[in-house]
Amino acid sequence: MTDEPAERIVPAVHDTAEDIASMEIRGAATIADAAAGALATQAEASTAETPEAFEAELKAAARRLYETRPTAVSLPNALRFVLWDMEGGSVDALRESVAESAAGFQTDLAEAQDRLGRIGANRLRDGDVVMTHCHSTDALSCVKAALDQGKDISAVVKETRPRKQGHITAEQLREWGVPVTLVVDNAARRYLERVDHVLVGADSIAADGSVINKIGTSGLAVNARDRGVPIMVAAQTIKLHPGTLTGHTVEIENRDESEVLEDAERDRITGGDPDDADLVVENPAFDVTPPRYVDAIVTERGQFPPESIVTLMRELFGTDVGEPWE
Numbered sequence: 370m371t372d373e374p375a376e377r378i379v380p381a382v383h384d385t386a387e388d389i390a391s392m393e394i395r396g397a398a399t400i401a402d403a404a405a406g407a408l409a410t411q412a413e414a415s416t417a418e419t420p421e422a423f424e425a426e427l428k429a430a431a432r433r434l435y436e437t438r439p440t441a442v443s444l445p446n447a448l449r450f451v452l453w454d455m456e457g458g459s460v461d462a463l464r465e466s467v468a469e470s471a472a473g474f475q476t477d478l479a480e481a482q483d484r485l486g487r488i489g490a491n492r493l494r495d496g497d498v499v500m501t502h503c504h505s506t507d508a509l510s511c512v513k514a515a516l517d518q519g520k521d522i523s524a525v526v527k528e529t530r531p532r533k534q535g536h537i538t539a540e541q542l543r544e545w546g547v548p549v550t551l552v553v554d555n556a557a558r559r560y561l562e563r564v565d566h567v568l569v570g571a572d573s574i575a576a577d578g579s580v581i582n583k584i585g586t587s588g589l590a591v592n593a594r595d596r597g598v599p600i601m602v603a604a605q606t607i608k609l610h611p612g613t614l615t616g617h618t619v620e621i622e623n624r625d626e627s628e629v630l631e632d633a634e635r636d637r638i639t640g641g642d643p644d645d646a647d648l649v650v651e652n653p654a655f656d657v658t659p660p661r662y663v664d665a666i667v668t669e670r671g672q673f674p675p676e677s678i679v680t681l682m683r684e685l686f687g688t689d690v691g692e693p694w695e
């Protein structure tokens with residue numbers, strides 16, 4: 370057995386990391402759930418002989434998972450939650466504590482989403498139309514709870530270029546029997562006329578109440594404000610970004626240009642010149658919506674005007690939060 374902790378990461382953890390990086394596993398809550406599960410798998414499969422070796426191995430696995438996508442803070446928050454609870458004087462005791470805290474975390478995550486959904490549903494009235502962007506399980510939980518309360522809800526679903534996560538939202542809503550109008554992103558402003566709420570999720574919430582979510586959220590929010598449509602953000606507290614309490618900004622992920630432009634399309638634009646360095650394609654995956662465009666952040670602990678979210682963040686995290694493997 371090698372002594373290098375990174376070389377003892379089990380294949381299943383590498384697979385999960387690759388699935389997160391390639392977006393087979395995507396969406397902030399789903400990523401958090403998968404990351405906690407992967408740490409439990411690492412713990413279960415570990416052949417470490419000493420507690421020190423076991424801990425080093427778990428931290429290496431956490432780092433591998435962390436380095437996949439930078440914007441959704443639910444990922445490091447999940448890793449922190451599981452690793453900070455790791456305790457025990459033997460490998461077996463440590464293994465058990467990781468399994469327990471990972472399972473506890475996953476249960477809490479699911480319960481928090483249900484609770485958040487019930488809270489968010491109170492904002493939705495019978496007959497309301499929501500406009501969605503991307504695919505957010507937290508946002509959909511609010512719709513589900515409203516449906517369970519017997520309310521009729523319909524949706525205008527933005528396609529969400531370049532990866533069209535709006536299709537996942539449309540599929541889920543149709544499964545629940547919700548009437549869906551699917552529109553391209555550029556049509557959003559026109560359709561806001563017939564919408565009662567913009568309902569989106571979040572990858573991270575900053576201490577000043579800014580919402581970091583799928584690219585296009587901020588433009589949608591500005592348009593919605595202009596049209597007088599309230600903007601509701603559904604985000605479990607696992608989306609609160611502790612680093613922003615000390616002035617750090619949230620890293621915005623840039624993804625590959627192939628998501629935006631296929632090779633044949635690039636060839637057409639450049640006349641087939643593969644070395645044309647003056648055609649630049651940028652593909653930021655997220656943007657920042659300032660708090661003044663957000664009406665409410667709905668969490669499992671209640672609804673907050675964005676400017677007051679900092680109080681909840683301090684309560685949950687304190688002010689001194691390090692990296693998961695510290």
Ligand SMILES: O=C(COP(=O)(O)O)[C@H](O)[C@H](O)COP(=O)(O)O
Nearest residue numbers: 395396397398505506507570571583
């Ligand atoms: O922006 C996205 C997903 O982006 P991507 O598809 O790039 O991962 C979602 O709105 C948030 O992650 C919240 O989702 P959830 O509420 O499910 O956590």
